[in-house]
Amino acid sequence: MLNNGPRVLIVDDEMQIRRLVALSLQRGGFEPIEAASAQAAAAIALGQSPDAALIDLGLPDRDGLELIAMLRRRSDIAIIVLSARDGTDDKVAALDLGADDYVTKPFDTDELLARLRSALRRRAPHDAAGSRQRFGDVAIDHDRRLVERDGREVHLTPKEYALFAELARHAGKVITHAQLLRTVWGPAHERDIEYLRVATRALRLKLEADPARPALIRNEPGVGYRLSVASAGSSSDESP
Amino acid sequence: MAQEDYPEQTAAPTLGRWSFAAAVALVAIATGIGLLLTPWLSLASLGFLSLLPVIVMADRGGLSNGLAAAALGALSLNFFFIPPIFTLAVARPDNAVTLAVFVGVAMAVSSLADRRRLQAAQSERAAAENALLASLSQQLARIADPAELREFLRSRLVRWSGSEVRFLAAADLDTAILLSPMDVAAARWAHAHGEAAGKGGAVMPGADALYLPLGAGGGEHVIAQFWNGDVAAPIPAERLGFIRQVLDRGGDALQRADLMARQATLDEQRRHDVLRETLLNSIGHDLRTPLATIRAALGTIRSDDREALAGAKLEVDRLDRMIANVLDLARLRADGARIERVPVDLTDVVDAAIDAMSGTLTAHPLSVDIDPELPLVLADARMLHHMLINLIDNARKYSPAGSPIAIAARDDDGEVLLSITDRGPGLGAADANELFAAFRRGTDSDRTPGSGLGLAVVAGFADAMSLTIGAADDSPSGAVFTIRFPARC
Numbered sequence: 001m002l003n004n005g006p007r008v009l010i011v012d013d014e015m016q017i018r019r020l021v022a023l024s025l026q027r028g029g030f031e032p033i034e035a036a037s038a039q040a041a042a043a044i045a046l047g048q049s050p051d052a053a054l055i056d057l058g059l060p061d062r063d064g065l066e067l068i069a070m071l072r073r074r075s076d077i078a079i080i081v082l083s084a085r086d087g088t089d090d091k092v093a094a095l096d097l098g099a100d101d102y103v104t105k106p107f108d109t110d111e112l113l114a115r116l117r118s119a120l121r122r123r124a125p126h127d128a129a130g131s132r133q134r135f136g137d138v139a140i141d142h143d144r145r146l147v148e149r150d151g152r153e154v155h156l157t158p159k160e161y162a163l164f165a166e167l168a169r170h171a172g173k174v175i176t177h178a179q180l181l182r183t184v185w186g187p188a189h190e191r192d193i194e195y196l197r198v199a200t201r202a203l204r205l206k207l208e209a210d211p212a213r214p215a216l217i218r219n220e221p222g223v224g225y226r227l228s229v230a231s232a233g234s235s236s237d238e239s240p
Numbered sequence: 241m242a243q244e245d246y247p248e249q250t251a252a253p254t255l256g257r258w259s260f261a262a263a264v265a266l267v268a269i270a271t272g273i274g275l276l277l278t279p280w281l282s283l284a285s286l287g288f289l290s291l292l293p294v295i296v297m298a299d300r301g302g303l304s305n306g307l308a309a310a311a312l313g314a315l316s317l318n319f320f321f322i323p324p325i326f327t328l329a330v331a332r333p334d335n336a337v338t339l340a341v342f343v344g345v346a347m348a349v350s351s352l353a354d355r356r357r358l359q360a361a362q363s364e365r366a367a368a369e370n371a372l373l374a375s376l377s378q379q380l381a382r383i384a385d386p387a388e389l390r391e392f393l394r395s396r397l398v399r400w401s402g403s404e405v406r407f408l409a410a411a412d413l414d415t416a417i418l419l420s421p422m423d424v425a426a427a428r429w430a431h432a433h434g435e436a437a438g439k440g441g442a443v444m445p446g447a448d449a450l451y452l453p454l455g456a457g458g459g460e461h462v463i464a465q466f467w468n469g470d471v472a473a474p475i476p477a478e479r480l481g482f483i484r485q486v487l488d489r490g491g492d493a494l495q496r497a498d499l500m501a502r503q504a505t506l507d508e509q510r511r512h513d514v515l516r517e518t519l520l521n522s523i524g525h526d527l528r529t530p531l532a533t534i535r536a537a538l539g540t541i542r543s544d545d546r547e548a549l550a551g552a553k554l555e556v557d558r559l560d561r562m563i564a565n566v567l568d569l570a571r572l573r574a575d576g577a578r579i580e581r582v583p584v585d586l587t588d589v590v591d592a593a594i595d596a597m598s599g600t601l602t603a604h605p606l607s608v609d610i611d612p613e614l615p616l617v618l619a620d621a622r623m624l625h626h627m628l629i630n631l632i633d634n635a636r637k638y639s640p641a642g643s644p645i646a647i648a649a650r651d652d653d654g655e656v657l658l659s660i661t662d663r664g665p666g667l668g669a670a671d672a673n674e675l676f677a678a679f680r681r682g683t684d685s686d687r688t689p690g691s692g693l694g695l696a697v698v699a700g701f702a703d704a705m706s707l708t709i710g711a712a713d714d715s716p717s718g719a720v721f722t723i724r725f726p727a728r729c
Binding site: 194 | 521528564
């Protein structure tokens with residue numbers, strides 16, 4: 001359950017970006033707080049305990065990554081990183097340090113809000129229906145450890161189930177390849193991407209309407225996988 | 241630095257006036273003692289007595305002096321002690337035998353003494369050589385510059401061989417200024433067999449100089465040439481072993497210096513790479529930041545003019561893609577593309593590319609046909625992503641609104657073939673290779689301007705990942721671009 005106006009800390013050294021993102025956030029029902037540097041952000045985080053933080057990785061001197069680590073150590077705050085690089089190293093590093101998701105500059109503000117909401121949803125307290133999740137015609141029951149499609153149970157191998165469950169637990173957010181491998185196959189298999197690809201393919205064959213054009217299990221090249229969910233809140237401006 | 245000179249060979253002692261006089265004197269003394277003690281000494285004992293001068297002379301003076309003493313001693317024995325005395329005749333056969341035995345033993349003793357003397361001299365020389373080698377190794381280890389090392393080595397070889405020394409590169413033998421074709425042959429032989437060849441050696445002695453291999457240094461194989469005018473052997477025979485050891489150590493040192501120099505170059509290159517990557521990232525950041533501001537502003541502008549707004553957003557995306565292409569091309573040109581090959585599912589790549597292009601593809605129905613049993617391919621996911629975006633963008637640019645774009649991937653006899661097909665004008669007169677070169681376009685290009693960067697990136701990335709790309713006309717119209725992935729073993 002979301003409180004009205006979750007507080008979102010925006011950390012970016014570019015004033016224009018901060019202002020514009022703050023405006024989008026306000027329209028989206030959030031309460032933005034601006035910070036121009038990692039140091040300022042840390043102070044605000046300590047004092048005001050925001051619910052989420054949007055952190056620019058382009059802050060000088062790796063401040064962005066250190067800020068993520070610091071924030072993650074202290075609390076369960078939702079963290080989304082903004083990156084101007086199209087390489088994946090810094091994003092994967094951020095995710096490994098505890099960021100929940102990322103967007104690449106220039107980004108679509110709707111996309112940003114959608115990911116922010118997904119990140120906050122995860123952090124929200126469990127409710128009674130929390131053990132069951134539904135994504136279109138696919139449903140997963142965490143307690144009974146089964147997955148259904150169109151009301152009928154789908155047979156999944158233990159690894160396939162574990163993979164889907166992990167994606168579902170973080171629905172809407174990207175999870176790195178390494179983290180998925182660690183969680184489902186164990187830390188020794190952190191680099192065995194092949195296992196992940198094969199299992200993902202099997203899941204798509206069993207759960208997607210068109211496995212060749214996946215709508216549910218999406219891939220971010222070089223980063224990881226994301227279970228795609230329809231945005232809970234709609235945006236204020238039209239997308240093309 | 242007299243210590244650094246090769247030890248002087250003391251000449252083998254020869255029989256001279258003074259040593260002969262010494263032999264006479266010693267034999268006279270022995271004879272005198274014998275004469276004094278005649279009543280108590282047998283002939284055999286006298287013979288032993290006469291051996292003493294032989295031993296002394298042979299030990300001090302070598303074989304010739306020992307033999308001289310032996311001859312004098314035999315004469316003295318015969319004349320003074322063997323009846324009939326004071327003559328050189330020998331009356332009794334057993335005395336003749338004694339005399340003969342004396343001569344034999346005396347000669348043997350001379351020979352042994354001489355050999356001992358030689359061995360002692362050799363040990364001394366070996367010790368001196370080892371000292372020189374040890375000193376050489378130390379000095380070689382202190383020189384880091386390969387050129388300086390070679391010059392130092394050369395100067396030492398000159399000093400120790402007494403000849404002129406040159407270093408020749410094995411690869412340049414034909415063009416080097418050598419003395420004769422025989423020399424070229426000798427040098428080659430020395431290089432091939434690792435042994436000395438040429439003047440004074442066992443192989444090809446007709447050459448004008450002696451050639452010995454030095455080993456590898458500076459990436460090339462080096463041969464040392466020893467030349468000393470008309471002298472029969474540019475390297476004295478007894479020094480050949482020593483010189484070879486010097487060459488061995490020199491060769492090792494050269495290799496070491498060369499490796500270190502190359503390592504230094506590599507380190508320098510790596511620093512450059514890091515610097516360049518940092519610069520490119522920084523440029524990318526500087527270009528994308530204002531673009532991000534524009535995009536965010538477009539996201540917040542409320543306007544009824546939806547088409548203009550949507551159009552502006554698309555142009556921002558397009559600019560973003562171009563920045564990516566420019567940076568990718570810069571990295572490729574500088575050979576700085578870091579490739580991380582992992583197993584990739586083409587479904588993922590196609591899905592991500594279509595997603596990235598979703599805004600721009602509104603006018604083109606898209607069909608995706610990927611074989612569900614398609615094997616995974618080995619590629620850098622991010623590079624492939626960019627390749628596909630560029631190819632899809634290319635298809636979109638050159639085909640009319642409403643015409644379909646088809647993306648397909650299938651197994652082609654173990655290899656995987658990914659194809660993007662459009663219903664545009666086709667390649668026209670353009671050669672497929674020309675198409676992928678930067679800054680070129682096919683026919684009818686005035687409709688959609690562009691610098692052709694996209695296809696150049698596709699070609700560059702394909703090359704970096706060892707993938708094959710192709711472009712051909714499709715029937716009845718349009719073009720098909722393909723990426724071929726080799727079979728994974």
